[in-house]
Amino acid sequence: MQALPFATIAFVLYIAAAIWQGMTLVRRVPPRRGMVRLLAAIGLLLHIPVVVMLLGETPGLLPGLTTSATLLMAVVVNVVLIASLFKPVLNAGIALFPLAAVALMFATWLPNEGSHSGLTPGILLHAASSALAFALLAIAAVQAVLVGLQNQALRHHHIRGIVQSLPPLTTMERVLFELVWAGVALLTLSIISGLIFLDNLFAQHLVHKTVLSIAAWLIFTTLLVGRYRFGWRGMRAVRWTLGGCLLLVLAYFGSKFVLEILLSR
Numbered sequence: 607m608q609a610l611p612f613a614t615i616a617f618v619l620y621i622a623a624a625i626w627q628g629m630t631l632v633r634r635v636p637p638r639r640g641m642v643r644l645l646a647a648i649g650l651l652l653h654i655p656v657v658v659m660l661l662g663e664t665p666g667l668l669p670g671l672t673t674s675a676t677l678l679m680a681v682v683v684n685v686v687l688i689a690s691l692f693k694p695v696l697n698a699g700i701a702l703f704p705l706a707a708v709a710l711m712f713a714t715w716l717p718n719e720g721s722h723s724g725l726t727p728g729i730l731l732h733a734a735s736s737a738l739a740f741a742l743l744a745i746a747a748v749q750a751v752l753v754g755l756q757n758q759a760l761r762h763h764h765i766r767g768i769v770q771s772l773p774p775l776t777t778m779e780r781v782l783f784e785l786v787w788a789g790v791a792l793l794t795l796s797i798i799s800g801l802i803f804l805d806n807l808f809a810q811h812l813v814h815k816t817v818l819s820i821a822a823w824l825i826f827t828t829l830l831v832g833r834y835r836f837g838w839r840g841m842r843a844v845r846w847t848l849g850g851c852l853l854l855v856l857a858y859f860g861s862k863f864v865l866e867i868l869l870s871r
Contacts, residue, residue, distance in 0.1 A: 609659040612652045613710040619649035620683075620707035628700045631771050639696055643687055646703055650687070653680050653710060660713055671859065672713040678740055678858070679706035685741040693781050694773045698748035728803030732796055739792035740858060743826070746785035747851035753778050754844040779839055783830070786847060790826045793854075797823060818857030825850035 623645035629635045630642075657680055660673045683699075683706050690696040752768075756778060759769045772778060797819055829846040832838035838846075 609656045609714050612656045612659075613714045616649040616652035616656070616710055617707040619645045619652070620703040620710075623649065624700050624703040624707075627696060627703075631697055631700065631768055633767060633771055639690070642696060642699065643690065646683060646699060647687055649703070649706075650680065650683050653683065653706065656710060656714065672709070672716050675709040675859065676706075676713040678737055679709045681737045682706065682741040682744050685738065686745060689745065693784070694777065695745055695749060695781060695785070697752055697772070698745045701748045701751075702744060726803065728799060732799040732803055735792045735796040735799060736858075739789050739796050740854060742785050742789035742792065743851055743854055746782060746789055746847055749778065749782045749785060750844045750847040750851075753782055754841060757840050757844070779843065782843065782847065783833055786826055786830060790823065790830065793819065793823050793826070814860065815857045818853050818860065822850045822853035822857060825853065 623642045626635060626638060626645070627642050630637050653676075657673070657677050660676060679702075682702055686695060686699050686702055690699075752772060753775070756769055756772055756775050759765070759767070760775065773781075797816070800816060800819075825846060829838065829843060829850070832846075833843065
């Protein structure tokens, strides 16, 4: 329970950052990007010790569902903060900061199961590339939702509110595809390294994760080919991005949820 004070304060900071950025998006308050980044960054600084404590309490080397979610969300928040210095992706924090906050609270209250696996440089490469791929594609999912909202608003000639707060649609779509390109590159590395370095996928219950990850990779790759060859954009790009991200979430958390929560294994 020693992690609870850190998690609680981080929870409050993440929610505060998300609320302010959300109110900025609907033009209720002036933009304060520096303040939002600072709130989320302090939350992340408190988030990291919680992850360390949870990993220290995990039986085995591979963390269970709640610790995995908390660890991944720490990576996601970090990538959002860094990427927002160069690209207009801070609005992704409206959804991702609360998810990080909720993951923290679940991890500190729910029991966590771990599993044993030899920790080698190859497995570390697989874990790092998987986490970064998930982070970039999670940001891409939120970016896709914003592109969809912006697209629909412009189609109905609604040029106030969110549309005024967001960058031009062409910029939003360009950033979306940049995120997908980077995410697919890391997802490719993750899949290849997993197939090479992970032994006995059946015994480790990793077959479903591998299959779903490959399916997500195929969806994202089809989207990128469609963009390059046929100029796919707008709602088609939004749907393909969200479909790929849904499969990726199932790949990362679906099997763990079934094994640890439903089957208690």
